[in-house]
Structure formats: structure tokens, C-alpha cells
Amino acid sequence: MDPVVALPAPLLHPLVARSGDRQGKERHALTDLAVGVLGRVQGVELAGAMGERLVELGFTHGAPVTVLRRAPFGGPLQVRLRDFMLSLRREQADAIRVRPAEGKGDA
Amino acid sequence: MLEVALAGNPNTGKTTLFNTLTGAHAHVGNYPGITVERRVGTRTCANGETWRVHDLPGCYSLAAHSPEEEIAHQALTGRLGDAPFDAVVVVLDATNLARNLLLLVQIAELDLPVIAALNMMDAAAAEGLDLDLVGLAADLGCPCVPMIARKGIGIPLLEQAVRDVAGRRQVKPSLVSVPSAEMRRAIEQARVVLGDLVDGRSDGEVLWWLCSDRSIVDRLQPGLGKRLELAVPRAQDPTRDVRRQVTESRYARIDPIVMRRVRRVRPRAQTPSERIDRWALHPVIGTGLFVVAMALLFQAVFLWANPAIEAVDHGMAWVTGLVHGALPPGLLSDILVDGVLSGVAGTLVFLPQILMLFLGIALLEDSGYLARTAFLVDRLMARVGLPGKAFVPLLSSFACAVPGIMATRTMGDRRDRLLTMLVAPLMSCSARLPVYTLVTAAVFAGTAPVLGFLSVGGLVVAAMYGLGFLLAVAAAFVLRRTAVKGGGAPLLLEMPPYRWPRPRNILRALKDRAWVFVTQTGAVIVALSVLLWVLMAFPRFQLPAEELASRQAVVAQTTAPDSPQRVEALRVIERDVERRQLEQSIAGHLGKAIEPLIAPLGFDWRIGIGLIGSFAAREVLVPVMAQVYGRGHDDSDEAVSAVGQTMLRSGTLTPLRGVSLMVFFAIAMQCLSTVATLKRETNGWKWPVFALTYLNALAWIASFVVYQIGAALGYA
Numbered sequence: 001m002d003p004v005v006a007l008p009a010p011l012l013h014p015l016v017a018r019s020g021d022r023q024g025k026e027r028h029a030l031t032d033l034a035v036g037v038l039g040r041v042q043g044v045e046l047a048g049a050m051g052e053r054l055v056e057l058g059f060t061h062g063a064p065v066t067v068l069r070r071a072p073f074g075g076p077l078q079v080r081l082r083d084f085m086l087s088l089r090r091e092q093a094d095a096i097r098v099r100p101a102e103g104k105g106d107a
Numbered sequence: 108m109l110e111v112a113l114a115g116n117p118n119t120g121k122t123t124l125f126n127t128l129t130g131a132h133a134h135v136g137n138y139p140g141i142t143v144e145r146r147v148g149t150r151t152c153a154n155g156e157t158w159r160v161h162d163l164p165g166c167y168s169l170a171a172h173s174p175e176e177e178i179a180h181q182a183l184t185g186r187l188g189d190a191p192f193d194a195v196v197v198v199l200d201a202t203n204l205a206r207n208l209l210l211l212v213q214i215a216e217l218d219l220p221v222i223a224a225l226n227m228m229d230a231a232a233a234e235g236l237d238l239d240l241v242g243l244a245a246d247l248g249c250p251c252v253p254m255i256a257r258k259g260i261g262i263p264l265l266e267q268a269v270r271d272v273a274g275r276r277q278v279k280p281s282l283v284s285v286p287s288a289e290m291r292r293a294i295e296q297a298r299v300v301l302g303d304l305v306d307g308r309s310d311g312e313v314l315w316w317l318c319s320d321r322s323i324v325d326r327l328q329p330g331l332g333k334r335l336e337l338a339v340p341r342a343q344d345p346t347r348d349v350r351r352q353v354t355e356s357r358y359a360r361i362d363p364i365v366m367r368r369v370r371r372v373r374p375r376a377q378t379p380s381e382r383i384d385r386w387a388l389h390p391v392i393g394t395g396l397f398v399v400a401m402a403l404l405f406q407a408v409f410l411w412a413n414p415a416i417e418a419v420d421h422g423m424a425w426v427t428g429l430v431h432g433a434l435p436p437g438l439l440s441d442i443l444v445d446g447v448l449s450g451v452a453g454t455l456v457f458l459p460q461i462l463m464l465f466l467g468i469a470l471l472e473d474s475g476y477l478a479r480t481a482f483l484v485d486r487l488m489a490r491v492g493l494p495g496k497a498f499v500p501l502l503s504s505f506a507c508a509v510p511g512i513m514a515t516r517t518m519g520d521r522r523d524r525l526l527t528m529l530v531a532p533l534m535s536c537s538a539r540l541p542v543y544t545l546v547t548a549a550v551f552a553g554t555a556p557v558l559g560f561l562s563v564g565g566l567v568v569a570a571m572y573g574l575g576f577l578l579a580v581a582a583a584f585v586l587r588r589t590a591v592k593g594g595g596a597p598l599l600l601e602m603p604p605y606r607w608p609r610p611r612n613i614l615r616a617l618k619d620r621a622w623v624f625v626t627q628t629g630a631v632i633v634a635l636s637v638l639l640w641v642l643m644a645f646p647r648f649q650l651p652a653e654e655l656a657s658r659q660a661v662v663a664q665t666t667a668p669d670s671p672q673r674v675e676a677l678r679v680i681e682r683d684v685e686r687r688q689l690e691q692s693i694a695g696h697l698g699k700a701i702e703p704l705i706a707p708l709g710f711d712w713r714i715g716i717g718l719i720g721s722f723a724a725r726e727v728l729v730p731v732m733a734q735v736y737g738r739g740h741d742d743s744d745e746a747v748s749a750v751g752q753t754m755l756r757s758g759t760l761t762p763l764r765g766v767s768l769m770v771f772f773a774i775a776m777q778c779l780s781t782v783a784t785l786k787r788e789t790n791g792w793k794w795p796v797f798a799l800t801y802l803n804a805l806a807w808i809a810s811f812v813v814y815q816i817g818a819a820l821g822y823a
């Protein structure tokens with residue numbers, strides 16, 4: 001019995017999540033995440049309305065995210081975020097920090 | 108009468124539920140001053156109670172980044188003049204609860220009586236999700252109703268929930284997020300700036316103003332957005348911004364609840380949609396499928412609508428004949444037939460194409476494929492400076508700009524949509540073809556084919572299509588930096604799971620579309636068509652009695668009674684009257700008056716009259732030119748080419764002038780139906796007037812360049 005949405009990382013173990021950030025280790029952009037690998041959102045480094053919109057859509061700290069495919073020629077990405085699919089351009093995906101989650105990928 | 112609002116994310120089944128609840132008792136209108144459609148219907152419940160059901164625009168968040176969200180908020184907070192809602196039913200997709208609950212929380216924070224309608228329970232079960240509804244209701248503090256809207260399951264429970272909530276009025280979900288100290292401070296500071304706007308209203312209301320786009324806030328209250336940003340500045344590091352914290356804190360409340368109350372009884376498996384996407388979004392196979400799908404859509408609008416268009420034409424011709432026969436000849440009959448009825452015909456004739464296109468779009472949208480097309484073409488379209496979602500509207504505009512412009516309503520971003528509407532008329536539509544045929548048949552018929560097989564006429568026509576497209580790209584580039592600044596919404600769109608389209612939803616959507624077009628756009632088309640008729644029919648011309656008598660006498664002497672010759676000779680007189688009527692009408696004088704303006708393009712006053720007359724629709728140029736020359740006309744190709752020959756002989760047309768004329772028609776906006784559609788879709792006269800001005804100026808410049816360079820090179 002798996003939970004559908006895992007608790008946001010800070011609620012689970014705030015110290016672990018924060019210390020990883022501080023060392024700047026293992027901080028990838030969503031664009032760099034290999035296809036099919038489960039990642040956890042670390043933050044959206046995009047100012048203004050666009051960044052706020054992404055957070056509202058569910059790119060919150062700790063949310064599970066997987067890249068499903070990339071359109072050829074630098075086209076958009078298809079992504080599974082939490083429990084839905086969406087597409088977004090590389091410019092935005094570049095600004096979304098993720099950490100590859102240890103353990104099984106669920107998508 | 109209970110006032111019930113339906114809110115929800117896009118694609119959660121809100122429309123399906125609205126249709127089920129209201130049956131046939133609904134109508135579509137517009138919100139004032141904005142292009143978001145408003146749908147209101149009535150429901151009579153099993154126990155006889157009646158509801159007025161308001162379908163709010165679908166949105167992911169209430170914080171306004173688009174007119175949809177702005178309207179949803181304004182409606183919920185009673186700023187649109189509706190009675191306050193007795194219940195707000197938030198339709199949630201049970202397979203994707205967390206993101207859907209964000210909206211519910213935002214609405215609940217406005218102190219509104221919410222109900223969680225957990226839709227798509229069938230899909231949730233199929234995915235192996237088990238929802239603990241009692242637990243959810245306890246955690247959320249509002250009624251939770253399981254539903255399968257597309258099967259009509261869950262309605263009685265929903266009726267009960269609405270009754271409970273409406274009776275109690277104050278249902279406060281326990282879900283409302285607890286602000287951090289920083290958020291509290293921001294709320295207090297914002298309250299000072301907002302003043303009366305939020306007096307006595309909830310913190311949720313304050314947060315709405317704080318988190319909405321500055322441009323929207325400024326539009327509602329000039330200068331307010333800026334003052335808010337000064338009072339609550341954005342953090343240097345965007346991830347630390349208080350506006351983000353608001354959303355993060357809401358999710359921090361939602362996520363544990365979802366984790367507790369939604370169990371996965373089977374491990375997550377690849378969904379059918381993911382399997383289909385392996386093919387549908389495959390770089391080669393997916394692209395091939397896309398081309399086939401778009402080719403079919405185009406065929407449907409361009410060709411398959413034709414029998415219906417002809418049927419409309421015949422039907423209207425029949426009605427016109429009836430009216431003509433029933434009324435005594437004279438002004439009344441003329442205004443009814445040539446003004447009003449031709450406007451009605453000019454409206455109805457678009458219906459087949461509109462219905463075909465919207466049938467195609469409804470199928471694409473309901474099946475979930477439309478979002479995939481944007482994914483596939485986004486890169487290509489971005490390269491020419493247009494959003495991926497503009498593809499279908501622009502493709503349809505090659506058949507006709509009217510349905511094409513209407514199709515832009517599938518685009519989310521307002522600026523992107525406006526931009527697409529403004530360049531859509533540049534796509535060479537099918538109404539330009541008769542004009543192209545007129546010219547090419549007359550001036551290029553005898554020229555030897557290029558390379559032995561490419562006809563010059565064909566090449567020139569192809570060049571016109573290319574010209575329109577290239578100018579559209581250039582215009583988009585310029586407009587994006589001038590008149591339609593900003594926008595350019597980044598492709599950020601949900602890809603809903605593939606689903607079987609529902610015939611009932613589609614029929615309903617088509618009915619609404621047709622109704623809106625006929626009643627609203629149609630009214631403008633008829634009005635403009637009457638105006639055009641007045642221009643061409645006044646002042647009235649009457650053949651002087653002596654002249655008529657003497658010409659009739661000549662006919663009587665030279666032809667045998669009832670002989671074809673006599674009929675023809677009488678027709679000649681009639682056509683001569685028509686020609687002179689046109690020539691001395693306002694339109695005729697206008698045509699002559701604009702001759703100095705169009706002479707540099709190689710056009711004489713006859714074409715000037717043609718340009719004015721063809722404002723009814725581009726293809727009308729051909730019969731108007733026939734009338735200018737006092738010739739008879741039918742729609743056959745021979746007749747078209749005969750008109751062209753006449754123009755050629757009179758010197759009105761030469762190869763160079765012909766090309767100049769084609770260039771003008773390829774670019775100019777001379778279509779009152781497009782004007783009417785722009786008026787309806789942008790809800791005002793500003794943008795249609797803008798499009799008229801810039802397109803016609805562009806057409807003038809292009810024709811000028813073509814004609815002057817051609818003339819300098821020694822063509823005439």
C-alpha cells in the first residue's frame with residue numbers, strides 16, 4: 001500500500017533535505033533528469049508570475065516528478081508531476097530544481 | 108431558488124456535470140467586457156426544489172493569471188452582481204486529488220460554503236485508488252460526494268449535500284491554511300493597502316489580491332498592483348517569496364490529508380494513456396499521425412463542408428425567391444432581399460465550416476489529443492514566433508478565417524489568442540480563390556508553363572499562399588513587440604488522459620457554438636450587409652421614361668415576340684440599368700473617389716467599386732465586376748474567366764495589374780464576416796478596427812511595391 005503522494009521532504013526529515021541543498025550537491029534541473037527516473041522537486045527558481053504558477057500547479061518542495069519524454073530538436077518536455085501529466089518548455093524545466101529520489105521510480 | 112456555482116480545474120468533468128444537472132435548460136452568454144463565456148442553467152431537483160446553476164470558468168488556481176481566474180474570483184465574491192451562492196460545488200478529479208484540492212482550499216478560504224464533488228471515481232478505481240470519503244469529509248470539513256459525472260452517478264447525493272450546505276450557510280472547512288508569521292505580516296500590510304476592498308472579508312480574499320498578477324489587479328483598480336508590490340515586496344530569492352509560501356503552505360495542509368485518505372491498492376502501473384503516448388508522441392510515428400489528423404481536419408473544413416454550404420446557398424436562394432415573388436418590386440423588397448436576406452445568407456453559409464471545425468476540435472479536445480498537438484508543434488511554431496496552440500486556428504483559417512478566429516478560444520493566454528486572431532486573416536482563405544482564378548484565367552492562360560509543366564497561374568497562386576503565411580509570421584513578430592505586447596504564455600499545459608469523446612457533450616458544444624454565432628456574430632453581419640446594400644443602392648437610379656420607351660420599341664421592332672433574342676435584348680437593358688445604378692450609387696462614387704488612392708497600385712475606378720462591393724465577401728468581387736461591365740454572371744468557371752477577359756480587353760487588367768490585385772486580395776481585410784467575428788470574439792470594436800487598418804495598409808504598401816517595381820521594369 002503506497003501513499004499516492006509522499007509527504008513533502010521537509011516534513012519527513014527537514015535536516016536531511018536542507019543539508020543536501022546547502023552543499024549544492026545533487027541539485028539538478030528538471031531538464032537534466034533522465035527519462036523515467038523519479039525526482040523530487042527542490043524549488044522553482046523562476047521569479048514572478050510564471051514561477052508562482054508552477055508552484056500552484058504542484059511543483060512544491062518534495063513533490064514527485066518524472067520526465068516521460070522530450071520532444072526532438074529542443075522541443076518541450078512531457079512530465080508526470082504528482083498524479084498528472086503536463087508539458088512544459090525547456091526554459092521552465094531548466095529553472096525547476098530536482099533531486100533524483102533514491103529507491104524505486106514509480107513512473 | 109438556490110444559487111449553485113460549479114467550480115473546478117479544467118478537464119475535471121465540470122461541463123459534463125453542468126449538462127447533466129441542467130439538461131437543456133441553459134444558455135451561453137458573455138461576461139461583461141471580457142471574452143470569457145458565461146453559462147447559466149436551471150435545475151429542478153427530485154424534490155421539486157429549483158437551482159440556478161452557474162458554470163464558472165475552469166481554472167487551476169483562483170489567484171488570477173488569466174481572465175478565467177479573474178472572472179471565477181469575481182463571481183465567487185459576488186462582484187458580478189449575482190446573488191451570493193448558496194453552495195459552491197468544487198468538481199475534483201479523484202485521480203489527481205492534491206492539485207485539485209488547491210482550488211477547493213482557495214475557495215474555502217473565501218468563507219464560501221463549499222462541497223467537494225469527487226468526480227471520475229470510475230477512473231480512480233481503475234487506477235487502483237481507494238478513497239476514504241468519510242475520512243476526507245472529516246479532514247476537509249465539507250461534504251464529499253463521490254460522482255461519475257459522465258454516467259450521471261452521484262446526483263442525488265449532490266442534491267442532498269447542496270441542501271445541507273445551503274441550509275447551514277456557514278460551512279467552514281477545517282482545511283484553511285495556517286499562515287506563518289511572515290505571511291501574517293504580509294496579510295496585515297496588504298490589508299492596509301487594500302482598504303475597503305477587503306473590509307470585513309477573509310484573509311483568503313487578501314491573499315487573492317496579493318497573489319494575482321499585477322496587470323490584472325491594476326485593471327480592476329488602477330495603480331493598486333504597484334502599491335501592493337511596494338507594501339509586500341517580492342523576495343530577492345524567488346523561492347523564498349511570501350507569495351510562494353502561500354501556495355506551499357496550502358499544499359502542506361493538503362498533502363498529508365491526501366496521503367492519509369487516498370490509498371493505492373495496487374502498485375502504480377503504466378496507464379493506458381502513457382502507453383498510447385509512446386506512439387502518439389513518437390518523433391516519427393507521432394508526427395505522421397499528427398499530419399494525418401490535421402489533413403483530415405482541414406479536408407473536413409475545406410471540402411466536406413461544401414455540400415452543406417451548397418445546400419444553405421440553395422435554401423437561401425429559394426427563400427429569397429419566395430420573398431421576391433411575394434413582395435411588390437420596390438424599395439422594401441430590395442432592402443429585404445439584397446440587404447437583410449443576403450446578410451442572413453452570409454451568416455448561415457459559414458455554419459457548415461464552423462460546425463465541421465468545431466466537431467473536429469471537440470473530438471480532439473475531448474479525446475485529450477489537442478494538448479498533444481501543441482506538444483508536437485510547439486517547437487516549430489515557436490520558431491515562427493507563434494504559440495503551439497495557434498496551429499489549429501491558423502490551419503483552419505486557410506479554409507476560412509471566421510471559424511479559424513473562433514477556434515482561438517481553445518488557446519489559454521489572452522495575448523496569444525489576440526495575436527493569433529489578428530494574423531489569422533492573412534492565411535489565404537477559400538474566398539480568395541475565385542479572385543485568383545479571375546485574374547490567372549484572364550492574364551496567364553496563354554503563357555507557356557515554367558519548366559514545361561508548372562503553369563504560371565498555378566505558381567502565382569501558390570506564391571499568394573506563401574506571401575500570406577510569411578506576412579503572418581512577420582506581423583506576429585512586429586505585433587508581439589508593439590500592439591500586443593507581453594503574453595507569449597510559455598507552453599505549460601496539462602495533458603489529460605485519453606478518453607472516449609462523449610457525443611452528448613459534443614452536440615451540446617456544437618449547438619452552443621452555432622447559436623452564439625448565428626445570434627451574435629450574425630447580427631453584426633446583417634447590420635453591415637444592410638449598410639453595404641445602402642451604399643450600392645442609393646441614390647436610386649431610374650431609366651428616364653423616354654429612353655426606356657425608345658429602347659423597348661427598338662427591341663420590339665428587331666426581335667420576334669417570345670423569341671430568345673427578345674428575352675436577351677430585354678436582359679441587356681436590365682443589366683444596363685444595374686450597371687448605371689451601381690455607377691451612380693454612393694459606392695460607385697466612392698469607387699471613383701478612391702481612384703487617386705488606388706491608381707498607384709494599378710487599379711482604376713472600376714476595381715475601386717469592386718473593392719468596395721467585395722467587402723461583403725471577397726468572392727463577391729467577381730459578380731460586382733460583372734455588374735460594373737453590365738454583364739450577366741453565374742458562378743461557373745467560364746463565367747468567371749469571361750469577366751476576366753472583359754476586364755483584360757478594357758485595359759483594367761494587365762498581367763502586372765492582375766498580380767497587384769492578387770497581392771492586394773491576399774493581404775487586405777475585406778470581409779465583413781471576419782470583422783463581425785473579431786468584434787464578437789474580442790468583445791469590442793477596437794481590435795476589428797485595428798485589424799482593418801493594419802491589414803489594409805499592409806495590402807496597399809505591398810501592391811504599391813509590386814506595381815511600381817513592375818512598372819519601372821517596363822511591364823504595364
Ligand SMILES: Nc1nc2c(ncn2[C@@H]2O[C@H](COP(=O)(O)OP(=O)(O)OP(=O)(O)O)[C@@H](O)[C@H]2O)c(=O)[nH]1
Pocket residue numbers: 115116117118119120121122123124165226227228229230254255256257258473474606607608609612
Ligand atoms: N472516466 C470519467 N470521465 C469523465 C467523467 N466525467 C467527465 N469525464 C470526461 O472527462 C473529460 C472532460 O470533461 P468536461 O466535462 O469537458 O470537463 P471540464 O472540466 O468541463 O473541462 P473544460 O471544458 O476543459 O473546462 C471528458 O472527456 C468527459 O467525458 C467521469 O466521471 N469519469
